[in-house]
Amino acid sequence: MSEPQDKNDRDGNEKPPYGQYQFDLYAQAIIAGQKPIVTTDPNKLEQAAREAMTPEAFNYVFGGAGEQATMHANRLAFRQWKLIPRMLRPTLPRDLSVELFGKKYDTPLLMAPIGVQGAYHPDGEKGVATACASLNVPFIYSTAATTPLEDVAAAADLSLSPTSPSPTPPSPTSPSPPTTTTSAPRWFQLYWPLSDTLTASLLTRARAAGCTTLVVTLDTFTMAWRPLDLDAGYLPPVRGEGNALGFSDPVFRRMFAAQSDGDTVEDNVVAASRAWLAEAFSGHAHRWEDLATLRRLWGSGPIVLKGVLSVGDAEMAVRAGVDGIVVSNHGGRQLDGAVPALEMLPEIVDAVGGRLTVLYDSGVRTGADVLKALALGAKAVLVGRPVIYGLGVAGSEGARHVLAGLLADIDQSMGLAGVQNVTELNRSILRKINYGGDVKSSL
Ligand SMILES: Cc1cc2nc3c(=O)[nH]c(=O)nc-3n(C[C@H](O)[C@H](O)[C@H](O)COP(=O)(O)O)c2cc1C
Numbered sequence: 001m002s003e004p005q006d007k008n009d010r011d012g013n014e015k016p017p018y019g020q021y022q023f024d025l026y027a028q029a030i031i032a033g034q035k036p037i038v039t040t041d042p043n044k045l046e047q048a049a050r051e052a053m054t055p056e057a058f059n060y061v062f063g064g065a066g067e068q069a070t071m072h073a074n075r076l077a078f079r080q081w082k083l084i085p086r087m088l089r090p091t092l093p094r095d096l097s098v099e100l101f102g103k104k105y106d107t108p109l110l111m112a113p114i115g116v117q118g119a120y121h122p123d124g125e126k127g128v129a130t131a132c133a134s135l136n137v138p139f140i141y142s143t144a145a146t147t148p149l150e151d152v153a154a155a156a157d158l159s160l161s162p163t164s165p166s167p168t169p170p171s172p173t174s175p176s177p178p179t180t181t182t183s184a185p186r187w188f189q190l191y192w193p194l195s196d197t198l199t200a201s202l203l204t205r206a207r208a209a210g211c212t213t214l215v216v217t218l219d220t221f222t223m224a225w226r227p228l229d230l231d232a233g234y235l236p237p238v239r240g241e242g243n244a245l246g247f248s249d250p251v252f253r254r255m256f257a258a259q260s261d262g263d264t265v266e267d268n269v270v271a272a273s274r275a276w277l278a279e280a281f282s283g284h285a286h287r288w289e290d291l292a293t294l295r296r297l298w299g300s301g302p303i304v305l306k307g308v309l310s311v312g313d314a315e316m317a318v319r320a321g322v323d324g325i326v327v328s329n330h331g332g333r334q335l336d337g338a339v340p341a342l343e344m345l346p347e348i349v350d351a352v353g354g355r356l357t358v359l360y361d362s363g364v365r366t367g368a369d370v371l372k373a374l375a376l377g378a379k380a381v382l383v384g385r386p387v388i389y390g391l392g393v394a395g396s397e398g399a400r401h402v403l404a405g406l407l408a409d410i411d412q413s414m415g416l417a418g419v420q421n422v423t424e425l426n427r428s429i430l431r432k433i434n435y436g437g438d439v440k441s442s443l
């Protein structure tokens, strides 16, 4: 017999019943005979997406760099850590909330910035952002999106609006119905252009669209050697896919017109794509001292550096005065042979965790994975591919199902581990065991 779940958290706020989702799925099966819209098995999700998506799109999402050694190592690194559950302790009401940069979030989960979402399903970024909004999970908008930022933000906010949009345009004499005041949580991920003027324009738009935190991705100033995409001849931004932010940007449009005899972006998408790639993926890394420019352009809001894998760079991040880092190897899509991100997490947390906020991504697939990363000191965790697989299989609803399932799994796993609040997760619940072998044999 379980104790009744308190509807409110410690601060008296109504708490979303994340763990309820699994019982909803059982109830749906009994009452309506309905199976989940997308598999709940993380190991079957990939196959379901493979069957639903075009081969090019699936391989683009699924693939890693090189021989995918780092991508697989990310999973092995999670398998090496095991949880030590505690019994007969209070675990309800569960509180998944975390505080990041002075702001409270309902859960420790964020949607990783993923480019080109319109290539995986027509619901694209609007579909994923709406799914995130319904669960109060921050959506991190990628610089490589297929939909302009302002449209994604409006769709997410509208989905939260208590009043549905009026089917007829408001008459000029009657006041228009109140527009929504609710804003879905969102962050902005920057692929950092060479031009400061262009960067300033993107950041101004991000702030105006309600993005509270700037995530600067450091590990992808050029694309890695990715055999699956090379063999298929498929790199979306080269074909004009995933350039919507740049193509809708007034500064980029002026720059392009000036260098192409007045052509607009629409007149010559191939040349415009080349010009955009030359700005955002030029092959030239910026330098640590350039972060002062970003600070000036972004203002006082939080700045997070994504793609940090060493204690040395984490120390540099502290010195540069940024607010956070994401320990990440880009899901094994950039430097193949790079260390699994989880392997580096504890020592990075030990070195800088008291001075900036350490977040984590790469290889997170289950609730247990999230617990492990949090116990190793991450304050929150980004998830990437699984949500995109959900999107590919069943659009926005599929993405929502994957996120809701992961949140339920986090919630239930915390309870089973004997933990009530995220703040209780620490290394005392972990044991590192090296079984050797590959991902499949160490299942
Ligand atoms: C298809 C795809 C596109 C991505 N696009 C971006 C991007 O535009 N910006 C970015 O910072 N990271 C991007 N990433 C990396 C993710 O933000 C994240 O680091 C990674 O997916 C985490 O690993 P996981 O997929 O194993 O969860 C992309 C990843 C994938 C799979």
Ligand SMILES: O=C(O)C(=O)c1ccccc1
Residues within 6 Å of the ligand: 114, 115, 116, 144, 220, 236, 237, 242, 330, 333
């Ligand atoms: O594929 C990626 O990992 C990525 O970050 C990206 C970069 C540019 C366009 C689309 C995705």
